[in-house]
Amino acid sequence: MRKSSGLDIGITHKLGFKKILAPQSKIQPTRPAHFFPHVTDSEMAQTYMLGSFHPALEKIYRKIGKVLDNRIPLLLQGERGVGKETLVRVIHRASKFRLDRFVMVPGHSATVEEFQLAVYGSSREHLAGEAPQADEGVTLFLKNVDALPVMMQARLLRLLQEKSVSHPQTHAAKKIVLRVLATTQKNLEHEVAAGKFRRDLYYRLTIEEFTLPPLRERKDDFQHFAHHFLQKYAATAGEPPARVTSRALAALRDYQWPGNLHEFKQVIWHSALNRSHIATVDEIIWPNGHNEKAKLPATHALADASASTASAAIPENEFFAATVSTATASDHRKNNHPQFV
Numbered sequence: 001m002r003k004s005s006g007l008d009i010g011i012t013h014k015l016g017f018k019k020i021l022a023p024q025s026k027i028q029p030t031r032p033a034h035f036f037p038h039v040t041d042s043e044m045a046q047t048y049m050l051g052s053f054h055p056a057l058e059k060i061y062r063k064i065g066k067v068l069d070n071r072i073p074l075l076l077q078g079e080r081g082v083g084k085e086t087l088v089r090v091i092h093r094a095s096k097f098r099l100d101r102f103v104m105v106p107g108h109s110a111t112v113e114e115f116q117l118a119v120y121g122s123s124r125e126h127l128a129g130e131a132p133q134a135d136e137g138v139t140l141f142l143k144n145v146d147a148l149p150v151m152m153q154a155r156l157l158r159l160l161q162e163k164s165v166s167h168p169q170t171h172a173a174k175k176i177v178l179r180v181l182a183t184t185q186k187n188l189e190h191e192v193a194a195g196k197f198r199r200d201l202y203y204r205l206t207i208e209e210f211t212l213p214p215l216r217e218r219k220d221d222f223q224h225f226a227h228h229f230l231q232k233y234a235a236t237a238g239e240p241p242a243r244v245t246s247r248a249l250a251a252l253r254d255y256q257w258p259g260n261l262h263e264f265k266q267v268i269w270h271s272a273l274n275r276s277h278i279a280t281v282d283e284i285i286w287p288n289g290h291n292e293k294a295k296l297p298a299t300h301a302l303a304d305a306s307a308s309t310a311s312a313a314i315p316e317n318e319f320f321a322a323t324v325s326t327a328t329a330s331d332h333r334k335n336n337h338p339q340f341v
Contacts, residue, residue, distance in 0.1 A: 053220035060210045069096045073160075073180040073205050075145075075188075078212035081260030084183040085143065087212070092139050097179055100137035107147035112155055113168045120165045120174070135175050142182040145205065146191055153198045160204050180205065215257040215264060222252050225261065229268040230281065242272055244281045251284040 052058075067074065068091065076084045092102055103118050110118075119138060142148070148156065159165060159178065166173045182205055191197035226244040234241035244252075248271070257263055271285045 052218060054213055054218045056213050056217075060212070063208075064091060064210065067208055068094060071097070071177070071179040072207050073182065075205050075209040076181075076183045076212060077187075077209060078183075078185070079214050079260055080185050081262040082212045082214055083261065084212060085141075088141055088181045088183060091181060092141075097137060097139055100139040100177075100179065102139050102141065104141040104143055107142060107144040107152070110148075110152065112151050115152055115155060116165060116168045119159065119176070120167050135177050137179075138176045139179045139181065142180060144184060145182040146184040146186040146188060146197060148197075150198075153201050157198065157201045157204065160201075215260040219253045222264075223249060225264055226252065226268055226281075229265050230272055233269050233272045237272075240278070242275060242277075242279060242281050244268075248281050248284050 064074070074091065076087060078084050092098060092100075101121060103121075105115055105118055119140060121136070121138075142156070160180065163178055164173055164175050188197055188202050188206065192199050192202050223244065226249065230244065231241050252264075252267075259266075266287060267284060268281075270287045271281050271283065274285045275281050276283070
């Protein structure tokens with residue numbers, strides 16, 4: 001049997017990472033499947049960014065695991081591109097409320113009428129003119145809740161208080177059993193102080209809150225992420241997957257990644273497309289217009305990244321999420337289960 005060297009240790013665990021080259025380490029990555037038992041290994045494997053060597057993430061998963069089957073509101077904070085939406089969908093899928101109707105409302109674009117209609121649902125009972133189903137389970141995902149207009153904030157507060165929603169056209173009301181999962185890129189306490197967010201709603205939503213670390217603080221995870229994106233690139237290009245070298249990995253770790261995993265994917269794919277060797281990515285080739293400021297010392301880069309995140313108007317990309325099979329689910333679950341796209 002061939003003796004493995006320190007640079008040829010395969011790391012395989014419940015997140016489904018295939019064998020990759022990594023330095024030998026006594027530290028094992030966090031395995032979210034331990035905390036989210038209802039999510040299958042194949043589903044969890046595709047939410048690759050949740051596997052991590054970062055100690056803060058294990059604490060977050062452990063705390064979420066304790067409130068997984070509780071309907072108290074949960075708030076996930078973090079910069080754009082750190083995986084907030086993916087974690088929201090995993091929380092829903094792993095909880096006992098996974099058969100709830102899952103409703104996503106983007107804070108930056110929803111109107112009051114759209115919000116009411118989404119929460120109320122276009123039920124068969126309503127279309128047939130019958131009485132609406134009572135006490136329906138609804139998991140409401142508020143994406144970028146900080147961007148909700150004032151009128152929407154008032155309507156949301158009323159929904160949280162009354163657990164009842166009216167159809168915007170017929171005004172027929174029905175009771176719902178509500179769970180709220182929200183994400184934000186901004187500090188809601190600062191938004192309250194600036195008069196942009198209702199204080200009473202803030203208290204409702206921040207009973208339990210979690211902050212996901214940015215990519216620049218997860219540099220021990222870079223080899224996992226590079227491997228994942230090279231696999232995806234190879235599948236798209238129809239060629240064997242390349243391997244990232246230690247030289248390229250060092251270049252990745254010298255950068256502060258203000259765009260988080262969105263930017264990381266762009267750089268890895270660009271480097272794979274323009275690489276010199278078919279088997280390896282030995283050099284990081286930065287795309288045109290790349291943010292050179294992020295190569296400054298970390299203290300400056302963090303300030304730049306924080307400023308750019310606070311002013312960002314683009315919603316969080318959804319390319320992280322994985323497609324979940326619902327072949328064995330009921331019709332209700334087929335129609336309403338959130339798809340990891």
